[in-house]
Structures are given as C-alpha cells and as structure tokens.
Amino acid sequence: MTDFDVRPVAEDERRATFDLLGRSLHTNRVSDEFWSRYGGSWPAAHKFGAFDGAAPIGIASSLETRIAVPGGEVLALGAVDGVGVRADRTRRGVLTAMMAAQLADFAARGIPLAALHASEPTIYGRFGYGSAALAKTVWLPRPAARLHERVAVRGDVRMLTPDEAVREIPALYERIGLHRAGMIGRPAHWWPVAHDRLAGPHGSHVVAVHSGPDGDDGYVVYDTLDRRTLDSPDEGAVLKVRELNAVDPAAHAALWRFLLSIDLVSGIRARYRPVDEPLAPMLADHRHVRTADVEDDLWLRPVDVTAALAARTYRAADPVVLAVRDRMLPANTGCYEVGPDGAHRTDAAADLVLDVDTLGMLYLGQWTATALAHAGRVEVVHPSAVARADELFTTIAAPWCGTYF
Structure with missing residues (x-):
C-alpha cells in the first residue's frame, strides 16, 4: 500500500505544485507578483503530481516540444522541465511512481524521445536517461583575447x-x-x-x-x-x-x-x-581562451526505441545488432539492426548488449561504443561490432542543446 496517489495536475493546482518544486530545489517562495507575470509558463498540461489527499508532495513536469537528431530529422520530445519531492517524503517511492507515470504518458502519446537536465546525475539513469550531450564553460580574459x-x-x-x-x-x-x-x-x-x-x-x-x-x-x-x-x-x-x-x-x-x-x-x-x-x-x-569546465548537459531517454533509431542517420559501416534492455518500458526490450540504410527490429542474434540509458548516451553521437564498452556499459558479444558501431553512430558535430528548461 502507498500513502499517496499519482495523477495529472489540475488547473487549480498549478501554483501549489510550482511552489513545491521551488521548495524542493531550495529557491525562494513564489510571490504573487511573480506568479501574476509568469504563472502562464507553468500550465497544468503534461504534469503529474503525487498527492497525499489534496496536498501535493511531488511533481514531475514536462513540456512537449521537438528535438533535432543526427541527420537533421526533428522528432517530438518530452522535455522534463521540473521534478521534485517534498523533503519529508523522499525515498518512499514517490519519484519512481511519478517518473513511471510520465514515461507511460509519453509512450501513450507517441513521443519517441524524452530529455532533461539532471540536477543530480545519479538519479535519472535508473529511469532510462543517459548523459547524451556535454557542454563546456569557457573563460576569455580581456583585453588580451x-x-x-x-x-x-x-x-x-x-x-x-x-x-x-x-x-x-x-x-x-x-x-x-x-x-x-x-x-x-x-x-x-x-x-x-x-x-x-x-x-x-x-x-x-x-x-x-x-x-x-x-x-x-x-x-x-x-x-x-x-x-x-x-x-x-x-x-x-x-x-x-x-x-x-x-x-x-x-x-x-x-x-x-x-x-x-x-x-x-x-x-x-x-x-x-x-x-x-x-x-x-x-x-x-x-x-x-580557457575551458573552465566540461559538464553533462542534455540527458536523453528513448521512449520508442524503434522510432528513435529509425529517425536518425548512420555512417557507412556493416550493420550491428543491438540488444536493448528497458526495465520501465519493457516493450522496447529486444534486438535492433542498425546500418547505413537505417534501423529496424530484428530476430537476429545480438552483437552488443546495452541498457536503454546507455542507448541514450550513444544516440546523439557524444559517446562512442568503444568508450561505453570500456566503461562497462556495453556488453560485447562480437568484438568487431564495437568499431562498426563507432563508425555508424559518429557525428561530425558534437551534440548540443543550448536551451535551459
């Protein structure tokens, strides 16, 4: 038995859930002036709250938008723009229940990819999100530069x-x-x-x-x-x-x-x-010019693996069969052949085995299969497949989001 319910946020619950998010992120309480100006940027649509009776104890918000993938195709995206749990209700399954409801909603609406900026990197891998794009901080001294x-x-x-x-x-x-x-x-x-x-x-x-x-x-x-x-x-x-x-x-x-x-x-x-x-x-x-920091930027989560893999382009190399495991969306679990002509589901034996969060890391081209295999995130069945996957997924330009959400 749980002592909370997870459901869509109603129109008259917008401010209470926004206040909850602010408290969970340790920001100042929202003033009436702020809410009157900017409350419209917090619509009720695509938000799931955890409630103890009428009181919100958790929020998982998203906005529906679009994302560019390698090759230039633009796909529907569920951009997760606010997640928080009240401090006295953490580590009781609230976050897991909200993220499960949100992912099920993305899948039901036919959204192939979800993304977020992670406040804590250790949280979101268990929900299938992988660090898919990095970003740097640069410093240029003046007037020398x-x-x-x-x-x-x-x-x-x-x-x-x-x-x-x-x-x-x-x-x-x-x-x-x-x-x-x-x-x-x-x-x-x-x-x-x-x-x-x-x-x-x-x-x-x-x-x-x-x-x-x-x-x-x-x-x-x-x-x-x-x-x-x-x-x-x-x-x-x-x-x-x-x-x-x-x-x-x-x-x-x-x-x-x-x-x-x-x-x-x-x-x-x-x-x-x-x-x-x-x-x-x-x-x-x-x-x-000095690179002061390199940090994770965009975290990506394939929601429909078939649609996501089929939408991007690949470089010239012999095909590779990926066995993908997805605990939260088990319909994605299976084998996929990826080659220069595209990607599709297959009954062929796997060359490489990986969880869906690792596929998110590989998808935009930020990480190579070689690096992910060395890190223990890819199980190598056929060693020659690693180099082929490197070539297939490589992109000329590094991925980059460039948008705060």
Whole structure:
C-alpha cells in the first residue's frame, strides 16, 4: 500500500505544485507578483503530481516540444522541465511512481524521445536517461583575447531594448533553426520565464542581434558582474554569456567580436557552450581562451526505441545488432539492426548488449561504443561490432542543446 496517489495536475493546482518544486530545489517562495507575470509558463498540461489527499508532495513536469537528431530529422520530445519531492517524503517511492507515470504518458502519446537536465546525475539513469550531450564553460580574459585577423566577420550588431528583446528573439530563434543534434524547439510558454524574465523590462540581461546580408541571423544574451572592490577599484566587469546562437560561422564570429570589443570588461564567461565550438583557432592567441569546465548537459531517454533509431542517420559501416534492455518500458526490450540504410527490429542474434540509458548516451553521437564498452556499459558479444558501431553512430558535430528548461 502507498500513502499517496499519482495523477495529472489540475488547473487549480498549478501554483501549489510550482511552489513545491521551488521548495524542493531550495529557491525562494513564489510571490504573487511573480506568479501574476509568469504563472502562464507553468500550465497544468503534461504534469503529474503525487498527492497525499489534496496536498501535493511531488511533481514531475514536462513540456512537449521537438528535438533535432543526427541527420537533421526533428522528432517530438518530452522535455522534463521540473521534478521534485517534498523533503519529508523522499525515498518512499514517490519519484519512481511519478517518473513511471510520465514515461507511460509519453509512450501513450507517441513521443519517441524524452530529455532533461539532471540536477543530480545519479538519479535519472535508473529511469532510462543517459548523459547524451556535454557542454563546456569557457573563460576569455580581456583585453588580451581578440579574434584573428583572418576570421570572416561581416554585417552589423545592434543592441535591443528590453521590449524588442521580448518581441524579436523568439522569431529569430526559429529562423536560426535546430541545426545541431540535441537542439530543441521552444514552445510559446517557455519564453516568458526563461527569456522575458531575464531580458525583458524587469530583467538585467542585455540582448544584441547580428544582421547580415539576409537580415537578422544571430543574437547573444548576456549579463554583467561588477568585480570592483575597495582594494581593486579599477577591476572590470565580467560578461556572463547566457546564450549565443547564429545561423552561420560569420554571424557567430561577429557576435564574439562584439563581446570582445566591449569596454571596461576584465573577462567573458560563457557556460553551456558546444564542446567543439572553435573559439581557440578564432583567436589571435589561442591561449587566451580557457575551458573552465566540461559538464553533462542534455540527458536523453528513448521512449520508442524503434522510432528513435529509425529517425536518425548512420555512417557507412556493416550493420550491428543491438540488444536493448528497458526495465520501465519493457516493450522496447529486444534486438535492433542498425546500418547505413537505417534501423529496424530484428530476430537476429545480438552483437552488443546495452541498457536503454546507455542507448541514450550513444544516440546523439557524444559517446562512442568503444568508450561505453570500456566503461562497462556495453556488453560485447562480437568484438568487431564495437568499431562498426563507432563508425555508424559518429557525428561530425558534437551534440548540443543550448536551451535551459
């Protein structure tokens, strides 16, 4: 017997579950002013709560969006944007029950992939999520860091007013598109709390847009941290880059040149950048960019293994048969042949055996089968299959999400 029920969140339970999520993440209690402005970004749809009577004790929220996969196909995605359990009810099966209900809902709605940003990496593997994309934090000192003279830069950069930032950036993000595996769409209710709150009239962030021959083609969102003290009154500010997106390398380089041209700045810190972003070769002195950290970014969970494997493309190599195990969604358990012509379910014997969370790690191309086998996450039946799987799943560009949710 359990002393709680898991069910969809009702419209009049939105604020209570949002408050619960905030308390579980140790944030401040939500004010009436905040809720009146941003409560619309917390719709009841696609939320499962655990309730003790009428009182919420847990929440598992998601938003339905899209994700780019290797090869350029865009799939429906369940983006898990908030999970929490009340402190006095943890380790009693509440989280497991909510995650099971959420996964069953994704499967029933035909959503092939789910994703999240993990607050604690040890939690989500048992629910089938694997670390599928990494991101780096970079530090560039000013004024030492500057672009190399041969870096192609064209067009102009203009600063937006807060009202313009709210109005113009959603359409520009759509224009830039999901051009890298792991990038996700941003539904209308994502923008108010994740962007407008920071860059709009009540926020502190600055937005600049790059315009090229065909119009607006890139933007950057950043904040500043004042480092001046009584002992160091001339210490410049630090620019903290929240996001930088662009259509092409020229717009990308122009936005970095703009950041590096801002006066009275001692450095630039940018978190959650693609691990293969070529900042070092763009600089006159490549030593003037430092990778301060590399961390897990997007965690991926195949919900419909057949549909997910069939949707992405593969490089040229002889096919490999993967035996996938999925404890929470047992319909996925079985063998799948993956080759340059696609993927399908098969009765053939397995070459490699792996759990569904490891398939999530392999899927976007961040990790190789060789690395996962060495880590004990892939059971090797036929040794030659490891190199074939490496070639099949390899991608030219590293996966990257670039969206907070």
